[in-house]
Amino acid sequence: MAESVDAIEHRIDALRAEIRRAVATRDTSRTRALRAELRAAERDWEQAVADLADLADLSAPTGEAPVGAEPGPAGSLLPVREQVHHALTLLSVPAAPRLIAEVHAAFFGPSAPSLAANRLTHLRRDEKRSFETAPYARPYHLCAALTAAHLAPARGLIAVSTWPLERRIVGPLSPRVDFLTAAVRVARRAGTMPDGSAPVSKLLWRFATNIPGATGAPGTLDRHDTVDPQTVIRAAEAEQAVHAETDRAQRKAAADRARRQLDDVQQLFGSTLRTLQRKTA
Amino acid sequence: MTSISMGTGRSTADRLAAIRGGVQPKRHNARTIAALTRNPGCARRAVLDTAGVDKQRLAAYIDFPARFGQSGFAIARGNAFEAQVKASGAAELVRLLRERLGLPIPEVAYDDLETVTGREKESPEVRYARSRALLLRAAAGEEDAGTLFDHPLLALEVAGQRVYLEPDLIAFQHEGRFHVVEIKSFAVVDGQADPAKVSAAAIQAAVYVLAMRQMLAEAGHDPEIVAHDVILVCPRDFSNSPTAVLVDVRRQLAVLRRQLGRMTRVDTMLAALPPNLSFDLAPDADGVPTRAPEALVEALRTVEARYAPDCLSVCELAYFCRAEARGCTAALGTSAREELGGIERVETALGLAKGELSPAEEQEEAAALLRNAARLRAEVLGTAG
Numbered sequence: 001m002a003e004s005v006d007a008i009e010h011r012i013d014a015l016r017a018e019i020r021r022a023v024a025t026r027d028t029s030r031t032r033a034l035r036a037e038l039r040a041a042e043r044d045w046e047q048a049v050a051d052l053a054d055l056a057d058l059s060a061p062t063g064e065a066p067v068g069a070e071p072g073p074a075g076s077l078l079p080v081r082e083q084v085h086h087a088l089t090l091l092s093v094p095a096a097p098r099l100i101a102e103v104h105a106a107f108f109g110p111s112a113p114s115l116a117a118n119r120l121t122h123l124r125r126d127e128k129r130s131f132e133t134a135p136y137a138r139p140y141h142l143c144a145a146l147t148a149a150h151l152a153p154a155r156g157l158i159a160v161s162t163w164p165l166e167r168r169i170v171g172p173l174s175p176r177v178d179f180l181t182a183a184v185r186v187a188r189r190a191g192t193m194p195d196g197s198a199p200v201s202k203l204l205w206r207f208a209t210n211i212p213g214a215t216g217a218p219g220t221l222d223r224h225d226t227v228d229p230q231t232v233i234r235a236a237e238a239e240q241a242v243h244a245e246t247d248r249a250q251r252k253a254a255a256d257r258a259r260r261q262l263d264d265v266q267q268l269f270g271s272t273l274r275t276l277q278r279k280t281a
Numbered sequence: 282m283t284s285i286s287m288g289t290g291r292s293t294a295d296r297l298a299a300i301r302g303g304v305q306p307k308r309h310n311a312r313t314i315a316a317l318t319r320n321p322g323c324a325r326r327a328v329l330d331t332a333g334v335d336k337q338r339l340a341a342y343i344d345f346p347a348r349f350g351q352s353g354f355a356i357a358r359g360n361a362f363e364a365q366v367k368a369s370g371a372a373e374l375v376r377l378l379r380e381r382l383g384l385p386i387p388e389v390a391y392d393d394l395e396t397v398t399g400r401e402k403e404s405p406e407v408r409y410a411r412s413r414a415l416l417l418r419a420a421a422g423e424e425d426a427g428t429l430f431d432h433p434l435l436a437l438e439v440a441g442q443r444v445y446l447e448p449d450l451i452a453f454q455h456e457g458r459f460h461v462v463e464i465k466s467f468a469v470v471d472g473q474a475d476p477a478k479v480s481a482a483a484i485q486a487a488v489y490v491l492a493m494r495q496m497l498a499e500a501g502h503d504p505e506i507v508a509h510d511v512i513l514v515c516p517r518d519f520s521n522s523p524t525a526v527l528v529d530v531r532r533q534l535a536v537l538r539r540q541l542g543r544m545t546r547v548d549t550m551l552a553a554l555p556p557n558l559s560f561d562l563a564p565d566a567d568g569v570p571t572r573a574p575e576a577l578v579e580a581l582r583t584v585e586a587r588y589a590p591d592c593l594s595v596c597e598l599a600y601f602c603r604a605e606a607r608g609c610t611a612a613l614g615t616s617a618r619e620e621l622g623g624i625e626r627v628e629t630a631l632g633l634a635k636g637e638l639s640p641a642e643e644q645e646e647a648a649a650l651l652r653n654a655a656r657l658r659a660e661v662l663g664t665a666g
Contacts, residue, residue, distance in 0.1 A: 022568070024568075025564065025567060025568025025569060026304065026564060026568045027566075027567060027568040030567075096368060096369070098364070098368065099368065099369065147393070147399070149392075149397075149411075150397060150398050150399065152396070152397070152398050152399025152400075153399045154393070155393055155395060155396050172390035172391060172392055172425070172427050172428075173389060173390050173391075174370075175369060175370020175371070175389075175391045176370045176372075176375070176389035176390075176391065178369070178370070179369040179370050179372050182369070209376065210369075210372040210373055210375065210376045212376075212379065212386065239386060242386050242387050243387065243389065246425065270399050271399070272398060272399045272400050
């Protein structure tokens, strides 16, 4: 990279200060322009840091040779994409960035410092842009869950494009059903782990405390090393049975509607049609 | 959060827009309504708030910056706690409600009303229409009407203007009853919380209860199905695990209803003000205000304020009003003002106390009181010294 990391950091600081001033003086057009500039600078920074890492790998005496050293703009994104994909595949339901990061940290090691929530919103936007320019070019895209009511992107949920549409629809009961599904998946996975690691049992305990009968004996609520995966699975499935049928019907109806009304991009990333305004007009 | 929108009366709306100047109306929340009702006689505050003037900015520009407001840290902490409680379809909240209200297992439906059509910027009308439709469906007891409503938008008439309110919380229906849920990040330690914070939260929640009840009543439902017990969710002890307590807001509701009813309608207030009144800072292309601060101060003086020491903790302009009210007996607080009925200035009161002034007929009672107080003071100081 022509510009050093220090110089970019300097530029970012200056831009931030500038944005703060622009916001304080309510200059929205200038703020917008500056924000765009800041985003570009941040991308440059990612790139420069990735290059730096490659350089460090090369110069490290015992370091392995870098495989296909082509970081590119996608280079820094690719690992994050895959981390998210791993976590989502484990959960098998649309999830919020925070949960995705926690699941990844618990099962795949803490090597996910970049799985911060704000990075993930960028990611979804990037994925959409990529799909629009080259549809189905990637084996999967990280996309949105759709609300059953308006087929709009559900706030703060990430899904995988290869999932059936029904699974990506969020009806009123779906958050709970998905939560229980995720609990079962996490418990199953935790059950196969040889030795209950602290982050895994903590994650499982967090699920268990919010499912009736999942923590076993009452009074053990505050101890997260006592949660039994089998108990969690039984309790979650018992509650799931209560909601499952209604939820499935609602999701199916919405998914059918989405297939009829939406194009490919909208089916993955949601429609922002002004449904309500049209109705009242 | 709330925004004030100019729904009714075109001319009033135009007038308010002129007063505000060419900027977006300032967004408000239930706190400002709670504060509004604390000093209902203050025309200055009523006009500025209804017009959506950015009082913080105005106060800073005329050199009386407000010295309060939530810190960025507190806001971030509050948002994080709220997000945690509402994560995964409000999983933690569902557990608390099952414990606290005996919410049955099937009642878990969750509707996110913060965005409706997926657009980042939505008009409040769209969100209000959707919230209203869902909440009324629930009130009518329809099947699958929903249980948890995240960030619904409610509306309330304040001084003749419609104000949108966004409970930073979930209104929720269970066996035909709605409960307002307020999520706060101050800690409950050993079952005890800071009483001032609890009471502020209670007033805020009462504003939501009132708005909900009005909406139901307008639609022909029984308003009493909104419980007067609100659910306050706070972190327990020194952990991040939430706990829920029921807070009875009947008293706050009564106060709010009375104060809102007494508030002068804004049209009446506007009629009495100079027609060219404006608090427009007239920012130039770089957002730097171009109007002289003196002009704004002059504009402020045309709208009557009613300063009380209480204002310092709720109103952004309080420091300006306090400086303006220096020397007035009213600035000493409501109890002093009541005792000194008819005496406007502190100098007059001192003169009467020392017997240098002879009281007018209506001042005699207060004058006697003052002279008595002066005598007592002299005696006490005399024996002490």
